[in-house]
Amino acid sequence: MAPSPPAATAPESAPDALDRPETVLEVRGLGQRYGAHQVLDDIDFTLRRGELLATVGPNGAGKTTLFNCVTGVSRPRTGSVSVVGRDVTGLRPSAIVRAGVARTFQHLALFETLTVRDNLLLGRRHAMRTGSLATTLRPLRARREEAANRAVVAALIERYGLREVADRTVETLPHGVGKVVELARAVAMEPAVLLLDEPVAGLNPEESAEFAGHLRALREERPELAILLIEHDMPLVLTLADRLLVLNFGREVATGSPEQIRQDPRVIDAYLGRRSAE
């Protein structure tokens, strides 16, 4: 079942881009177990500002579980997760969003009966400083903030080519368009770290190429943004990623540049197969 879309809540403190340290996501000794099944075991990695790290591995390797532990959907049994220098291990998903993490899901997690514009506005409100009490006490400031959010969302609608569908409900859209809306909503949240779970799964080759174009443009436009990507499309991953983290049976098999990973015999045996490496 697809997880529910995250609730729109006001932030406690939005991370300031200028104060961001070089390492924006730090995962140490992360482990997860379901019953006797060790799904993740002692996972360590860091994600630097502006970096795209792809997590790859066969089905059941633990990639989505890793995302769930980082985003608070699942509480890890061992280890820690820090975002922009702050330990967020075991916090609720909404608190981790406020710490600077946005995510898209393997199966779309948008509000289906809301319009594209309203879905983006909900994402945007995660970045708002005004809570409901402040809205009551300072209505003018809240109105100004709402107008600013609407302007940001309007710009994103243009940027992602969504003008024609902006006032349609998500349930009426093709799957490929929904994927772009989900990306735009995550960008609206102005995260320090963006997690993308199989963003091109189920897309046809044209839609997939269009999505990859959006990702490349996003990295140029927001060079600070760090991206953690799960994707099975290896040609795409090898062209997009700065580094790859290869998992198998919940353990790290290798971490390295696309070139290093392509030639790593452990990765070839576990995942890529002989022919991909030739």
Ligand SMILES: Nc1ncnc2c1ncn2[C@@H]1O[C@H](COP(=O)(O)OP(=O)(O)OP(=O)(O)O)[C@@H](O)[C@H]1O
């Ligand atoms: N809530 C859960 N309870 C029990 N087992 C789970 C749970 N979530 C995941 N698993 C198991 O953990 C293992 C890793 O699953 P996960 O979804 O993280 O793998 P994945 O690498 O993302 O796979 P895929 O590429 O197919 O999405 C699988 O064996 C899965 O059945």
